[in-house]
Amino acid sequence: MARVFSGIQPTGDLHLGNYLGAVRRWAAEQHEHDAIHCVVDLHALTIPRDPAELRAKTNEVTLLLVAAGLDPQAMILFAQSHVPEHTELAWVMECTASHGELSRMVQFKEKSKQAAHVSAGLFTYPALQAADVLLYDTEEVPVGDDQRQHIELARDLAERFNGRYGPTFVVPKHTIPPVGARIMDLQEPTKKMSKSLDSPQGTILVLDDPKAIERKIKRAVTDSDGEVRYDITEKPGLANLLSILAAVTDEQPEAVAEKYTQYGPLKADAAAAVVEALRPLQERYAELAADPGAADAILRTGAEKARAIATPKMAQVRDAVGLTSRH
Ligand code: AQP
Numbered sequence: 001m002a003r004v005f006s007g008i009q010p011t012g013d014l015h016l017g018n019y020l021g022a023v024r025r026w027a028a029e030q031h032e033h034d035a036i037h038c039v040v041d042l043h044a045l046t047i048p049r050d051p052a053e054l055r056a057k058t059n060e061v062t063l064l065l066v067a068a069g070l071d072p073q074a075m076i077l078f079a080q081s082h083v084p085e086h087t088e089l090a091w092v093m094e095c096t097a098s099h100g101e102l103s104r105m106v107q108f109k110e111k112s113k114q115a116a117h118v119s120a121g122l123f124t125y126p127a128l129q130a131a132d133v134l135l136y137d138t139e140e141v142p143v144g145d146d147q148r149q150h151i152e153l154a155r156d157l158a159e160r161f162n163g164r165y166g167p168t169f170v171v172p173k174h175t176i177p178p179v180g181a182r183i184m185d186l187q188e189p190t191k192k193m194s195k196s197l198d199s200p201q202g203t204i205l206v207l208d209d210p211k212a213i214e215r216k217i218k219r220a221v222t223d224s225d226g227e228v229r230y231d232i233t234e235k236p237g238l239a240n241l242l243s244i245l246a247a248v249t250d251e252q253p254e255a256v257a258e259k260y261t262q263y264g265p266l267k268a269d270a271a272a273a274v275v276e277a278l279r280p281l282q283e284r285y286a287e288l289a290a291d292p293g294a295a296d297a298i299l300r301t302g303a304e305k306a307r308a309i310a311t312p313k314m315a316q317v318r319d320a321v322g323l324t325s326r327h
Helices: 018-029 051-067 086-092 101-104 106-114 121-133 147-165 210-218 236-249 253-257 263-289 292-322
Strands: 002-008 034-039 076-079 141-144 173-175
Touching: 002 018, 018 034, 018 051, 018 086, 018 141, 018 236, 018 263, 034 051, 034 292, 051 076, 051 292, 076 292, 086 121, 086 236, 086 292, 101 121, 106 121, 106 147, 121 147, 147 173, 147 292, 173 292, 210 263, 236 253, 236 263
Parallel strands: 002 034, 002 141, 034 076, 141 173
Antiparallel strands: none
8 A cells, every 4th residue: 555644734624625635635545554643743843833823723733633534543643753763863854955956845935025024944844744644654745736836846856865864754745635625715715725814704614614714705706708619728716616615525526616606596406415525524523522632542553553664764854964873
């Protein structure tokens, strides 16, 4: 079975983009793969966070992943900071990446424009992400489209390292879902739905109640020409609604467009489909959240299983680069 690794930041409320672009697939494919998924709490530190909120969100995201269908008995689910080999390998990756290639990362350029304080961690974060992936001999990284460039960097770093020090890392490839890879904000449909965009009316949270989902989709920005057609450039708002409905119903957006002549019924069906798709997750989350120790227990077991892979891999890396043995 192919080894699969992917992570999610505990930086805010999980939204429909995270669910359709990543998490839903992680759950659907966990039994076909050797699956490892990680709550990347160290990535969250690139921007200053309230400590209590970061702790709470780490637990919440963990339980949401389980509520979405991940089975911590069958796969590995852990928090990045619980496995110190991630930061150790990140340093080696920072020394493998060039300043130029990190400067070309689109996400850094965008985030550094918005941030009042641009931390060095925000700049080097793709090196930590490469470490996350390479530490587990990952073959496939299932992510949304926004992560494509970072995974390509991880491939380059693996190849460069292997070229310098001999075969050490598996060179991973990203797998992007055919539909739902880039869910856009409902109010600003040229920007991706994101935890950090701070667009409450444009973001559907996986824990939103049905009324909120219906309201947000009903008020989603579209256009005034009234023609239902899938056209990302000319009609980004409508294309986004078609993509959402298509992703939830496992169809192609173009095929969904052919069923409608008006925006109203399309919006109503998209809202109903999203409400139904999220209902099981919301019910399961309510059960899990009733146990205050649930997330801790899951993450503790997950970290033990992750370290069993990460520790020997890091020893191999240390040896390859010429660091002397600790023992
Ligand atoms: N809009 C999206 N559509 C499809 N997939 C998405 N992902 C994120 N947004 C979308 C995928 O979800 C996984 C977790 O990503 P993340 O934790 O980086 O989520 P985020 O909402 O993107 O978080 P932030 O804090 O707002 O960060 P940035 O600034 O990165 O957007 C990934 O597989 C991602 O592809």
